[in-house]
Amino acid sequence: MNKRAVGYELVVFVTQWGLILIGFGILTKLVAPLNLLDTTLSLGRIFDAGMKGLIALILSVAWLFIWDRQVRRYFQRRPRQ
Amino acid sequence: MASLGANTIAILIALGSFPVSLALTRFFMYWNSGHGITGIDVHKLNRPKVPEMVGVAVPLTIVLFAAIYSLIEGASSIPLLAYSLVVGLAALVGALDDRLKMRGIFKPLFTLLCGLPILILGVMFPGQIYNSTLHVPLFGGYHLPVIYPLTILVAVSVTSNTVNMLDPLNGSMAGGISIVAGGLLIGSILIGAGSTPIFLYASLMFSLLGFLYYNRFPAVAFAGNVGQLSIGASVGALAILGRTEIASIVAIFPNIQNSFFFLSRIRRFTEHRELISRPTKLLPDGRLADSGDPRAPLTLVRTLLIGRPATENQIVSTIWMLFLTSTSLAVITLLLTGVVI
Numbered sequence: 001m002n003k004r005a006v007g008y009e010l011v012v013f014v015t016q017w018g019l020i021l022i023g024f025g026i027l028t029k030l031v032a033p034l035n036l037l038d039t040t041l042s043l044g045r046i047f048d049a050g051m052k053g054l055i056a057l058i059l060s061v062a063w064l065f066i067w068d069r070q071v072r073r074y075f076q077r078r079p080r081q
Numbered sequence: 082m083a084s085l086g087a088n089t090i091a092i093l094i095a096l097g098s099f100p101v102s103l104a105l106t107r108f109f110m111y112w113n114s115g116h117g118i119t120g121i122d123v124h125k126l127n128r129p130k131v132p133e134m135v136g137v138a139v140p141l142t143i144v145l146f147a148a149i150y151s152l153i154e155g156a157s158s159i160p161l162l163a164y165s166l167v168v169g170l171a172a173l174v175g176a177l178d179d180r181l182k183m184r185g186i187f188k189p190l191f192t193l194l195c196g197l198p199i200l201i202l203g204v205m206f207p208g209q210i211y212n213s214t215l216h217v218p219l220f221g222g223y224h225l226p227v228i229y230p231l232t233i234l235v236a237v238s239v240t241s242n243t244v245n246m247l248d249p250l251n252g253s254m255a256g257g258i259s260i261v262a263g264g265l266l267i268g269s270i271l272i273g274a275g276s277t278p279i280f281l282y283a284s285l286m287f288s289l290l291g292f293l294y295y296n297r298f299p300a301v302a303f304a305g306n307v308g309q310l311s312i313g314a315s316v317g318a319l320a321i322l323g324r325t326e327i328a329s330i331v332a333i334f335p336n337i338q339n340s341f342f343f344l345s346r347i348r349r350f351t352e353h354r355e356l357i358s359r360p361t362k363l364l365p366d367g368r369l370a371d372s373g374d375p376r377a378p379l380t381l382v383r384t385l386l387i388g389r390p391a392t393e394n395q396i397v398s399t400i401w402m403l404f405l406t407s408t409s410l411a412v413i414t415l416l417l418t419g420v421v422i
Contacts, residue, residue: 001391001399005384009403013334017410021417024327025220032223049227056228064341071342075384 008074016067023059031055087154087276094153095283098146102291105138110295110302118179120303124250124393126367131300134179135292136255136308140172142288143315150280157277159202159209164281164318166198171241171314175306188310189242195314196237199321200230211321218327218417237317240329243336244313246343249361249382250397251300255293257404258312261332262286264408265325268415278323285315298394325415332411335403339381361386368392 036051113119113132120133144165151161174191177183203210213229216222225232248254266282289312295302304312320329330337358377361369370390371383385391385399 001395002385002387002389005387006399006403009335009338009381009384010406012338013403013407013410016334017331017414020327020331021218021414024215024217028217028220028223046227049225053228067338067341071338071379071384075379075387 012070088279091276091280092283098142098284099287099291102142102288106292106295109135131303133303134305134307135302136304139288139292140168140311146284159206160322163199163202167318168311168315170195172307172311175310178306192238192241193234196234200233216418218414237314240317241310241313243340245309247336247339252297253397253400255289255296256401259289260404268412328411328414331414332408334407343378
């Protein structure tokens with residue numbers, strides 16, 4: 001068993017946990033209160049939700065990107081000879 | 082009984098799912114074996130034949146106990162019905178896949194439909210199944226009347242498939258998800274959740290422990306897709322019914338890690354059986370090692386084996402330890418959900 005790899009997994013989990021809390025915090029405090037489109041218009045409410053959903057999707061992709069970079073850095077290095 | 086709290090009664094009823102799951106698992110071991118429903122344990126030197134699809138015992142137990150609890154707690158019957166339908170539909174998709182060997186893309190597509198009972202019953206009985214306000218740790222919450230219902234379908238599909246993907250070794254899925262269910266049960270009790278989610282988390286945990294008794298190393302029963310998909314769908318449905326959405330994502334970090342890197346390397350939905358390059362190999366001394374094949378996916382098990390082979394038992398214990406860590410973070414997340422800074 002690669003003990004260092006286990007340690008790296010734990011670092012990845014804690015980092016991603018911190019990022020998930022920050023990400024949902026951004027959505028709650030910054031994105032959700034925005035009025036991106038006039039919600040009184042017909043379909044305005046749907047498009048407003050869609051825009052905010054898109055922002056959430058971008059944040060999720062960023063979250064997965066950071067996760068991917070971490071794992072590539074920790075686990076896909078050439079082993080020392 | 083009258084002096085006992087609702088949560089205590091819920092847990093006591095759920096406790097009954099342990100012996101029932103144990104008995105059903107044993108029954109299906111013999112029945113499936115007798116009908117030629119077996120698989121090969123490729124991580125053993127003697128490659129033993131093991132009865133497959135025995136994990137059907139878990140969704141059967143869960144649905145049976147949901148019905149029993151519904152008879153006792155009549156007011157909760159709608160969420161219990163939604164939950165049972167989700168678990169039952171996912172089990173059906175899994176059973177079809179086990180028997181028909183569907184292509185990898187069909188499982189995520191069909192499991193998208195498994196969340197429909199929550200969505201439909203939620204629309205029919207507003208406020209009884211889900212609440213569109215997402216509670217966020219430390220930051221309060223926000224209302225998602227349009228997006229939340231749509232994410233239900235995705236959530237059930239993601240959890241069922243990600244759980245399905247992390248069951249390569251004896252007891253890895255059953256033990257891991259038992260830890261997740263147990264942790265979220267404790268978290269739900271600590272934050273004062275309703276007795277229905279507490280019952281459902283307890284029932285899931287005890288059902289899984291009954292199955293784990295036979296699925297632990299050296300396994301004499303395999304879950305099959307029928308077990309894996311329904312257990313994953315159960316986690317997704319419970320995240321919505323129990324209001325533990327964010328905590329559930331955190332609890333299944335090991336599953337997400339495994340699935341994400343499998344998909345990022347393979348770049349398509351596929352079955353393990355269709356892979357030409359294997360992430361691990363069996364050594365002559367019975368230990369498992371990284372295959373070293375650059376075309377093979379970087380799975381969770383493979384990351385743990387980089388440069389250092391280990392026994393199956395050691396790997397599974399480590400996976401459970403990772404689940405224990407992620408579930409501890411999930412419990413903290415639940416506790417922080419009530420805190421606003």
